[in-house]
């Protein structure tokens with residue numbers, strides 16, 4: 001049995017076992033800086049704070065790539081049509 005490694009989360013200041021941290025290969029110990037609970041909370045906060053921005057970016061992407069999206073869709077439908085005619 002291996003010993004459980006503990007780590008302090010700088011956000012909630014709790015000492016938690018390493019498995020309660022997200023896996024992050026860019027970190028020295030292979031786990032993220034904050035615990036998974038805080039990371040979850042943070043990403044939700046980020047989404048709530050930037051919801052308008054995220055929605056705008058999505059809409060912009062759809063407008064900028066309208067032709068490309070249409071072409072991909074047309075290709076898809078053509079292929080399906082051809083397969084239906086078989």
Ligand SMILES: [Zn+2]
Pocket residue numbers: 009010011012013014034035036037038039
């Ligand atoms: Zn935490």
